[in-house]
Amino acid sequence: MESNIDFDREVLAKVFLTLPLNTYLHERITSLINENSIRNLLTKKDGADGQAVRLNTPGQSRDSTGGSNAQLLAGYALTLLRCFPRRADDIRMWLYLGPTAQASRDMPATRYFWDAAKASTVFGTIWQNSRTVLPLLKLSQPTGQQVDDWTVIMVFLELYTFLLKIMDDEEFMGSGSRRNSAIPVGEVGDLVTFLKNLGFTLHFQSSELTAASDAVGRSAVNTSIGRYFGKTTEPAVKPTAADNSKPLTLAGLPGLTIDYLKGLVTGLLRAVYERDSRRHFLPANHWLMTERFDMTAFIPGVVAEEESRHLVQDQDDDDRDDPESDEELDEPEGFLGQAHSGGRRGTNSGWASLLRSQNARERAQRKASRKRYLESVAPRLEILQNMPFFIPFVTRVEIFRQFVQLDQEKRRNGHVDPDVWRQSIMFGPPNDLPPHELLARHHAKIRRKNEFADAFEQFYELGSDLKEPIQITFVDEFDIQEAGIDGGGVTKEFLTSVISQAFDPANENIEHVYFIENDKHLLYPNSTAIEDAKVQYKQMGVKESAMRAEVKHLLQQYEFLGRIIGKCLYEGILVDVSFAGFFLKKWALTGGTNSAPMESGYRANINDLRELDEGLYHGLLALKNAPAEQVEDFGLTFIVDDVVGPEGHKEVIERELIPGGANAAVTAENRLVYINRMSWYRLQGQSTQQTNAFLRGLGSIVQPSWLSMFNQSELQTLIGGAAAEINITDMRRNTQYGGTYVIGDDGQEHPSVQLFWHVMANLPDVQRRKVVKFVTSTPRGPLLGFSQLNPRFSIRDSGADENRLPSTSTCVNLLKLPMYRSAEVLRAKLLAAVESGAGFDLS
Incomplete structure (x- = not known):
């Protein structure tokens, strides 16, 4: 089914039929999608008062006067949606708008179908227990009542999905709305429970649903997974045969496959979750489904699945790079031309087109086979990438860090440590480039106040190789090298400097205004950046051809900024930059492939x-x-x-x-x-090029599938740290000491260090955050604790003069603390330094 969908979209959608309907048939068919008739579809409802009966308990049976026509109305509406897909949004909108002559007793269509769906037996069965869903979906001969129930449920899901796109939060919450067209917010929890149980089964138990659809085919021919890949534990064989399995339909409803249901449920569940992330109308743990997983083995299980995914992804890349291109398919035309006259070239061209279509279909079938294979061997990944909110956020962060480490080991031949990696380059097996030249590509000389321009010039060509360790040498305006050895700290200073410069709308040391901020100082790509540049170049007399090159250069800079943010995420370096939620949402919905991620999954609202x-x-x-x-x-x-x-x-x-x-x-x-x-x-439209360029750069460093595990607020936490209160105990436990403050054999901290922690413990959180920002350049700690801070929080002595203020080297998260002898003096000097930003130098 998946392959058929791809083929229909990529091939058949481009084929236009020219046979017109006769006038009578055309009029009869188009009359079915008449706005007036659809809007008035629900003006005559069952029951003495024209209202559908509302029930409070999912699955409770209807009484004899309520809901008897809901299935008929739903069946008609569903038929229209399936038969006229290009007019589907019009049909949904007309149902939403309701009767053309509004009457007080008319109930909005969404609410009407919600009441009917909630009262159905199928809804109640799924709502009560997620373990009952699989047998229900696998039924080969559903009862007539089950078919009716699914019809009502599907129409409601279609309408509610549409409604969420156009409904503002106030209307959704039922405050200030002049027309209550949504389901009551108090009942959204029931809907979420239903969708959770259904969505979990569709993704986590996808292989069992696939097995149900393949049952007939397997009885005739060998259509097991081994037919495509060999043993399931070794996905090394690229599928080459066509997929002959029949798609599993929902309760036998024509055109409604399980894959379609999966997409609808996933999209709606994520839309409601997004709304809840803003307004918090559901309990915090309502979204979790940890009871369906063995959480003790969840992380290693996911990591193993990610390794399998890499193997299949490599096969996808090979298929994309197949030398049998469409151009080569023109060869049969020349061959046939030798046997036929020139007048047959139209036929020959059609033959070549047919071959191209067949080739496209086979590629789609191979891709669908690989997708089904991944669904069968990577069910945890399926959940994380489609419904990540089933798993606690902290667990997902741990998985993200594991994925990064796995990628580093794969790219660096098992050497995660930067110094060991450099040595392996120098003394290891030969590479494509000489060792010194390869390492030189990862080294840059950066001028102060020109961090972004120099970084772009020297590192843009690295592409995804920016993942590897880099070395930075800072020079002043006289090209004199600053003190400092890059043991990771100077790299952090470099990255934070580039970010603070390029993402500052008021910075005059950058060529363009790449990002702008809203009223809350949250950043997003400058929507007019390209047009601004074109006007500027036109006024400078730049020719059209040169202007196109300048625009390309501008988009490359956006791509590079995406890589820089990706590098910080990849290395676990926190940066004090905050992005607008709608922009972050695009990170998690990039769609596309790793080589060209785009915002195609994002839907503006x-x-x-x-x-x-x-x-x-x-x-x-x-x-x-x-x-x-x-x-x-x-x-x-x-x-x-x-x-x-x-x-x-x-x-x-x-x-x-x-x-x-x-x-x-x-x-x-x-x-x-x-x-x-x-x-x-x-x-979307106004900033598409800038956003896609940024996402392309981001995706070259951090897999888009990894980002899909988080919503927008969670992504901001990954970028800038946790908003939770600074945990002094955790911070103290994970602090390193240098100089006089190094802890000796007795295991006792230096008296000045003890005073520091006493002062920190008694500061309010707002001042603790200022101290943390003073040292690390970010006012938040890592979500998983200070053990994850890179580099570690450090303290060393800076002499015995109590008149000196503390100073820092933020590049290495180092606090230089004079040896104060009283808590009062230490507190006063520390806060004075924090407020004034006193003393920065490299170490």
Whole structure:
């Protein structure tokens, strides 16, 4: 089924039929998707008062007057959605909008189908126990009632998925909404439990569902996994045969496969989780499903699955690089041309096209076979990449660090330590480049105030090899080398310097404004960066061909910034930079491959717009909630104006949100389309090139599948550390000492060190954070504790003069503490140094 979907999308979608329907058939078919008839579908409901019966307990049977027509209405709606996929969003929107003549007794379609779905036996069975789901999905002959139940459930899931895209948080929470079109927020927990149990089975037990769909084929031919890969423990053989298994359908419903259900459930569950991450309307542990896993063996199990994934990924890469390209498939045309006259070239061309289609289908089948194989041998990875919230965050961070270590060992021939790796290059087996030349590529001379420009010039060509240890030499304005030996500390200083420079919108030492910030000082790519550059180059008289090269250079700089952030994540180096949530969300939904990750998995919505432009967000809400007769008073059309160019030379570019948008007025009927298009343009379309370049760089250092284990707030924690209170006990336990402060054989700390920890323990958390930032450049500790800080938090003496202030070397997380003899003096000097930022030098 997977291969068929890929083939349909990549091949058949490009084939256009030219046989028209006769006028009568055309009118009859198009009448089925008439807005008026669909919007009024639910105006006549069952029951004496026109209302569907609402029940509070999932699975409770309906009484004789309630819900008897829900299955018929759902069946009709589902048929329309399946038969007219290009009009699916229109159909969902019309059902959402409801009757054209609103009556007080009319219930919104989403709520109507929710009440019917929640009351169904199938819903109740799944809601009660996740272990009952697999037998239910594998039924070869479901009862008529089960078919009806699934039909209602599917229509509700379709509608609710659409609804979440256009619903702002206030409406979702039921506050200030003038029309309660969502299910009650108090019942969302029941929906989440249902989706969790269903989603867990669809992903974690996918191999058993695949086995059910393959049962018939296996009785006739050998379609076991070994047919494609040999033994299941050795995925070394690339699948070459076609996949003849029949897709498992949901309760026998035509066109509704288990794969389709999996995508729908996964997307909806993640959308509700995202909403809960912002508004916290569910208990903290409601999302976990740790009871279904052996958590003691979960991390090593996932790491083993990741190794298997690498093997299959290598096969995917080989398939992508197959020399049998489409161009080579033109050869049969020349061959056939020798046997036929020139007048047959059209036929020959069709033959070549057929061969290309067949080749594409076979590639899709091989890819689908590999995907099913991974689902069978890597069920934990399936959960982590699709429904990571089933597993505690701390566990996922530990898995992330394990993945990084596994990757380092693989790339560095088992040598994770930078110095040992360099020695292995110098004295190990021969490489593609001479050892000195190879190591020279990982060394850079960086000028102060030019960190980003020098880093880009010297390290961009490294690509993914930036993962390897690098060596940095800082020089001043006179090209004199600064003191400092790079044992990891100077690398940290280099990375944090590049980030603080390139991500600062007000920094004048950079060529472009790469990132801008919102009202809360959260960063996201500058949406007009490319257009700003074009205006500037045009004013400078740069030719069009040279301008294209400059734009390419700008996008390469975005890609490099993605690598720099990826390098910090890869090395476990915390940086004090905060990104907007909607931008971080794209990291976790990159879609695409490691070689070209894109934001294709991200879907813009009005709630994300709030983080970009608070004023625009409130304006669109006002438009959405305005009475129908007042919408045209806004005077809007489907256009948007971009103000671009440097200060003093601004230009306005008018863009259409839809074809002919300048002449299309925004009305009560199409305002949701306008809101969706405006949200998409501001959050995605306007900055697509910059964002994709950044994600491409990020994905070259950190696997996109690793990032998919986290939501936006969790990713920010990985970047900048935990927001939890600074744990002094943990910090003290993981601190290293130097100079006079080195702990001797008696195991006792120096008296001045003891005073330091006494003072730290009695400081409020806000001042503790200032001290931590003073030493490490980041006001937060690592999520897994200070044992994960890289380099370790360190303290060494800086003389016996109590009049001196403490100083730091943030590049090595080192506090230089004079030997104070009283807690009062130490506290005063420490806070004075923290507030003034006194004393930085390299060690």
